[in-house]
Amino acid sequence: MLGAPKAPKGIKTPAAQWYDEQRLDHFDGANFKVWSQRYFVNDTFYTPGGPIFLMIGGEGPADAIWMVEGTWIQYAQQFGAICVMLEHRYYGESHPVPDLSLSNLRYLNSRQALADLAQFIDFFRIRMKLSNNKLITFGGSYPGSLSAWFRSKYPQYVDGADATSAPIYAQVDFREYLQVVTDALGTSGTQCVEEIRNATQTMYAWWGQPEMRPVLEQKFNLCDKIDHTNTLDLAGFFSNTAGNFENVVQYNKDNRAFEGALGTNITIDTLCEIMTDFTRGDPVQRYADVNSLTLKTYGQTCLDYTYTKMIADMKKTDWNSSAGEGGRQWMYQTCAEFGWFQSSDYAKQPFGDWFYFPVNFSFIQCMDIYEKEFNGMAIYNNVQDTNRYYGGRDIAVTKVVFPNGSIDPWHAMGVTKDISKDATAIYIEGTAHCANMYPATDQDPQQLIDARVQISKLIGQWLQD
Template identity: 75%
Template sequence: MAAPMVGRVLVFLVLVFQVYCWIPRFINGRPRGGMLGAPNVPKGTPTPPPQWFEMQRLDHFDGTNNKHWRQRYFVNDTFYQPGGPIFLMIGGEGPANPIWMVEGAWIVYAKQFGAIAVMLEHRYYGESHPVPDLSVENLRFLSSRQALADLAEFIDYFRVKRKLPTNKLISFGGSYPGSLSAWFRSKYPQYVDGAIATSAPIYAQVDFPEYLEVVTDALRTTGTQCGDAIRNATDTMASWLGSADTRATLEQKFQLCDKIDPTNTLDIAGLFGNTAGNFEDVIQYNKDNRAFEGAIGTDITLDTLCGIMNDFTRGTPLQRYADVNTLIMKTYGQKCLDYTYTKMISDMRQTDWKSGAGEGGRQWMYQTCAEFGWYQSSDFSKQPFSFLFPLNYSLVQCQDIYNKSLDASTVYENVRDTNRYYGGRGIAITKVVFPNGSIDPWHAMGVTQNISSEATAIYIEGTAHCANMYPARDQDPQQLTDARTKISSLIGSWLQTKS
């Protein structure tokens, strides 16, 4: 009995630490655990054990650096038929979870085409630790370019290990890994015979006000009342900042961990950004099928939140907005709402792998500063969440968390360099499909129209982030069903094409 009890205590301590650690649950479009979450394996579902590539290179672009590290991967060869393809699931900004080795649309395709399925965890996430800690000095080896080179190095190894020298390879990825899937096909075409790039933001952009533009459009699908009520609530919040009495009421209604300092614009940005995040998170994953992953909060939808905002029996729009916040806090076990800037910066500066920041928030924020931007600011003029979390709120974090040299001009230069390297909206690529959902805010940075006859876009009305990757269900809209069918057809055509 001792071992299970120890396990339960450790789980409890981890949960308590995550609850009281002030790192936003939803930061720059990334929930804790990554864009696809950090799902729990359903009880009784067998999954493949982890395997390790022992000799991954630390720096693929410095011939004088001969350091290596252990990278985690998973394999499912249950459906493999001799001569069948390799299906590669690319890991992203969270732990690689083996439940994906037995569930999801790509496993259906693996059965169909007799493929061996392998998933490689992204460097610096999950258990794939190339360096002793997450110091700024060590983070210099974290980049999408290094990650793509990791894939090539790993495939060379995997082909030899499994005696698959000429088998065709199809890459899969959703969200940032979807971008990696497309970029891998573009930059390493000799390794990839076709790529599925689901919900892939392929255009880097510092300010991303389009995110809230899509969120605002999603609110309108429930009618105009929801957005109007949110605007009324946030306008009231802003006006109440000027009085000690009304600030105290806000602190009570939103269960804030600290008293409001109305002169601290960064704290105010955190407060308004976090309460907007309640809607952003739900809309990004609205009505997806993550339930098989054990994901928390999948029963909360846009209809749920707008149902609260439109319920006049709950009182004023401000009270309803606070009720939404209470629902989200209760769902995720939060005792109070943290929003202060100094606490967030302090936690994000943690460099230990076991820290709250080491879960992935520190790494992903670094990648946004060093490569992508994608800061979901309040700069879209028609959104209802206030204009109190502007672009500068995110830009200043790059300097305060990592290094003063990561100033705004440097971030802009980094983003320009990313688009130059990968092609941005002008990417030249073949044998790739870009599925995107209309409700997913990330589609604004992706490909929603065909680039060419060999670079296909699938735009799925009414679906959210990475919807086509999840297991099919009876209530799926017809466009989603058709998207999975089209992806299967494209895979078949790529596999039949002579190299």
């Protein structure tokens, strides 16, 4: 996901604009309801006849900082493009419905989002008098998937697509996520992975020991006392503490500081240095030190891990609730379309045995949050339908580039080998999620530098065809 809490101070960004005639349901001709969708425009670099560059919004607020920063802005300068970013329905300030009740969520899916893009492009071309200009789409993570799918399903609308870090294969049990995380942590030394494994094994043993549970509560600064009989709380605790490592791996050394992202100075090496610093104490203490670093970085007073509190939060339907910032919406999309549940089912990962937070843990959440709407069979059917509709890894598409980083766990659901000469994969060793989209730095590895150049050349070819 691309986005940020807010743009850093002192950077001037374009004001929001609104498309007031977006259809609520593109696939029901009898539904005439419309709503206002937020978008941003930067025409600073536009030269007459230049292309339209469209940044696709994703599962969070569209951040206007992307209208003045990022690699696509360099491409816009190079090709004289007008830049526009369209916020995804149901995220940020683009609210098609009064609230996030289950009945209102039925209009939230990727197919409606693609139709939003098509209708918006029709409007934007007329408004800006750009009827014949070529159009290139950009997206990172889920918006990268949308970028590829839009080119596949609406080829008449787009002349080329950048699908960065795009998971285009839907899968229920995303056990490969922790496989990539484990391999990435191993780049800092095998001892790091072993110390994580030692810590989680001891922590699980302590969970069942009355005299040691208070020690866990104190070391990890838990918001609530442990109920050792509650297996859902256990899953929440171990998945949350594993998440301290997952998040760092996914964005390792990505240049996200410009968008106000927190924790950009914490890397794989940072965490592994803690885990292998024996002066800090036993493995559990070192694991707890990583947790303390995460809490401090994100300004959290304690680790909230209990299942009932999480479900109560996710069931809130008000746009102004914490769940309304995107968590309730994105969880719905994973249950209804994609899966991608990051489980502990990969046997060689160090964050606990398979039963600590198995894929079934996500099934239970889907059912408890959305009023039994999704059971395991329904989720499998939904994911199968998504791959059937878009093609999965056999997507039929041309003029798309698929950049992925080797450290990014999402590359396991993406395209890492050329589909054809017109659908190119760029596999960048040593980089993480959406690295090629962020502004360049002096520390960028050569493969990342080369990837940006290759993408620029492909855009140039698409614009000349």
